[in-house]
Amino acid sequence: MPAKVVEAIILQVKLYGEADLIIEFFSSQWGRMTGIAKGAKKSKKRFVHCLEPVNWVRLNLFEKQNVSLVRIDQGELIEPFQGIHKDFRKWGQAAYFCEMTKELFAIGDPNPSVFELFRESLRVLEQEKEEQGIFYIFQIRLLQLAGYALYLNSCLNCGKKIEEIHNPFFSLSRGGVFCPNCLKGENGIRLSLGAVQSIRQSMNTQLPNVFRIRFTQAIRGEIEDLLKSFNCQIMGKELGSARYLKQIQEGYGS
Numbered sequence: 001m002p003a004k005v006v007e008a009i010i011l012q013v014k015l016y017g018e019a020d021l022i023i024e025f026f027s028s029q030w031g032r033m034t035g036i037a038k039g040a041k042k043s044k045k046r047f048v049h050c051l052e053p054v055n056w057v058r059l060n061l062f063e064k065q066n067v068s069l070v071r072i073d074q075g076e077l078i079e080p081f082q083g084i085h086k087d088f089r090k091w092g093q094a095a096y097f098c099e100m101t102k103e104l105f106a107i108g109d110p111n112p113s114v115f116e117l118f119r120e121s122l123r124v125l126e127q128e129k130e131e132q133g134i135f136y137i138f139q140i141r142l143l144q145l146a147g148y149a150l151y152l153n154s155c156l157n158c159g160k161k162i163e164e165i166h167n168p169f170f171s172l173s174r175g176g177v178f179c180p181n182c183l184k185g186e187n188g189i190r191l192s193l194g195a196v197q198s199i200r201q202s203m204n205t206q207l208p209n210v211f212r213i214r215f216t217q218a219i220r221g222e223i224e225d226l227l228k229s230f231n232c233q234i235m236g237k238e239l240g241s242a243r244y245l246k247q248i249q250e251g252y253g254s
Helices: 088-104 112-127 134-145 193-204 217-235 240-252
Strands: 004-016 020-027 031-037 056-062 069-079 169-171 176-178 188-190
Touching (some): 004 031, 004 088, 020 056, 088 112, 112 134, 134 193, 134 217, 193 217
Antiparallel strands (some): 004 020, 020 031, 169 176, 169 188
C-alpha cells in the first residue's frame, strides 16, 4: 500500500528497543492505529516534539498489506495542547480520553466523528478556566459513538415517558432507565430529572455548541457517579487514568 498522510491524536507511546517507539494513535481517516517510528528516540529532524500523548499531529505512514503495525516515517506537530500538559487535572482527564477511546474502538475502525470529538474536546479542555463539564460531555458522546448511548427517553419495561417517571433508575446492565415499579431486582442508579435532561442535551447538541452546556454541582455529581459505574460495566474494569484522577482530587481536596 502506498504512503499516506493522516492527522491524528497520539494515544500512547512506548519505547521499543533503544531508539524505536511504538505509537498508538487515533487518525481522522482510519480510526485507531498502531505504528512503529524507527529511530524516533534519537531523531532530531523527523519527529520534532511530535510523538507525545495527547498531541494533535500529522503523520507520514507506510502500510504493508497483512501487517497490522504501520511504519511512521515522519511527523509534524499541529497542536501540543500545552495548557493540558501543564495542568495535573486536565492531563488526567485527557489521559482518560485516550484510554477510554482505546477500550471502546478496535484498530482499523474508521470513525471521523470520534476524531472530531476528541480534537474539539482537547481544544476546549485546554482553554477551560474551571470545571465546566467537558470531561463528562466527552464520555457521554464517546459512549454514543461506540454504540452505548444512554437510553433516557422512557422506561425500558413499561414504556412510560421519562417526564412522567418519579425517581427514575438507570440500569447498568440494560443501559437505560426504569421506573421504580419496573426495576425489580435490576442494579439501578437513581437519577434526578435534571441529570436526565442534562445528559440528553449533551447527546443531542451539535459540536462545538455542546461544550457551552453547564452542569450544577449536584447534577455533575450524579453524572459522574453514573459514568463511573456504567464505564466499568462496559469495559469490565476501572481505567488506570481514573485512579490517577482520584488521587489528584484527594490530593487537592476537591
